[in-house]
Amino acid sequence: MEDSNATISEVLGNLQQIFSGVESLGKAVEFGDKVAIPIYQFNFGTGGGGGGGREGRPSSGVGFALGGTIGPVAVIILTKDVPGPQGVQIHEFGTNKLGEALAELMLRLWEMIESQIGKREKLSSEKKEKLMNI
Amino acid sequence: MQQKEEIGSLLKTCEFAKESVSAFLRSINDYIAVVEGLPAVAKPLVRRDLEANTGMSADELKAFLERLGTRYSSIYDAAQRMTSALANGGDDVNVAAATLSEVSAPFIEGVDIAVEQLETMAIYMEGLPDKINMVPEAFLKADSRAELISSVPGRVERARALKELLEKTKEELSAVTG
Numbered sequence: 001m002e003d004s005n006a007t008i009s010e011v012l013g014n015l016q017q018i019f020s021g022v023e024s025l026g027k028a029v030e031f032g033d034k035v036a037i038p039i040y041q042f043n044f045g046t047g048g049g050g051g052g053g054r055e056g057r058p059s060s061g062v063g064f065a066l067g068g069t070i071g072p073v074a075v076i077i078l079t080k081d082v083p084g085p086q087g088v089q090i091h092e093f094g095t096n097k098l099g100e101a102l103a104e105l106m107l108r109l110w111e112m113i114e115s116q117i118g119k120r121e122k123l124s125s126e127k128k129e130k131l132m133n134i
Numbered sequence: 135m136q137q138k139e140e141i142g143s144l145l146k147t148c149e150f151a152k153e154s155v156s157a158f159l160r161s162i163n164d165y166i167a168v169v170e171g172l173p174a175v176a177k178p179l180v181r182r183d184l185e186a187n188t189g190m191s192a193d194e195l196k197a198f199l200e201r202l203g204t205r206y207s208s209i210y211d212a213a214q215r216m217t218s219a220l221a222n223g224g225d226d227v228n229v230a231a232a233t234l235s236e237v238s239a240p241f242i243e244g245v246d247i248a249v250e251q252l253e254t255m256a257i258y259m260e261g262l263p264d265k266i267n268m269v270p271e272a273f274l275k276a277d278s279r280a281e282l283i284s285s286v287p288g289r290v291e292r293a294r295a296l297k298e299l300l301e302k303t304k305e306e307l308s309a310v311t312g
Contacts (some may be wrong), residue, residue, distance in 0.1 A: 123189020123254075127247045131190075131198050134205055134244035 037076040137310070141217050144306040148210040149300040155203040158292040161285075162199065166192045166283050180282070183265075186256045190251070192268050202248070208237040209307070216310075235311045245304045252297040259290045 010122040030038045185191045212234040219226035262284045
């Protein structure tokens with residue numbers, strides 16, 4: 001009984017080691033001069049157990065279960081016209097940073113819309129100061 | 135006699151302008167509330183878009199309008215003192231005129247930029263509905279989109295109305311203070 005449990009644990013342990021933390025690139029999304037590539041991570045979890053019957057009433061059983069999750073962990077943003085590392089941005093989605101990363105993606109999208117509509121001139125700090133002291 | 139009429143006209147313009155500033159300020163507060171109610175993904179985007187296109191965040195715009203309202207109150211009070219001084223005659227007229235010049239100096243210095251900025255704001259607001267409609271549904275839901283768009287037209291008119299009052303105030307102040 002102990003041997004079979006040990007073997008299952010060993011197999012599951014190996015599987016967990018193989019699959020946990022595997023990262024994969026998602027489908028690239030193009031918007032304007034930018035390309036966004038999501039990175040996904042697979043997490044593999046297992047559990048198992050076994051037991052024998054009471055004294056005088058021999059019986060035994062083993063069971064195990066496995067499961068996995070997949071989720072986005074980061075997004076790579078490539079700027080087409082910018083060569084080298086300057087054209088690559090990586091935004092990690094920490095558990096509470098997903099909103100920030102999505103907002104960043106939105107801003108890139110908005111910049112594309114902006115470029116189609118035409119931006120206005122920026123307000124200089126000198127002008128702003130005069131406005132704030134009016 | 136002419137100076138009394140000019141001061142009277144300035145006082146009326148200041149009254150309208152104070153109301154106009156308050157109305158615009160209320161509308162900006164409404165805008166801030168609408169943006170605050172947007173989904174977390176869209177909120178920073180809308181905030182940064184306003185700043186990128188007008189050079190001012192909603193909070194800065196609010197601070198500017200509050201400041202402008204205070205400035206109009208100071209000019210109004212100084213113009214009223216000048217009306218009293220003109221009625222009484224004597225040296226008080228010179229003192230009141232000097233006070234009016236002093237309190238209106240920052241206004242004169244910044245009014246052209248303010249006029250330009252209000253027109254920038256009006257143009258930005260005019261183009262906002264088209265821009266909002268270009269944002270994919272996945273990022274901005276229909277109800278948020280409708281709320282954001284429906285709040286725009288009044289702000290364009292208010293910005294332009296205030297701009298005209300600023301220009302008028304500048305002319306009238308120049309006539310009164312020389």
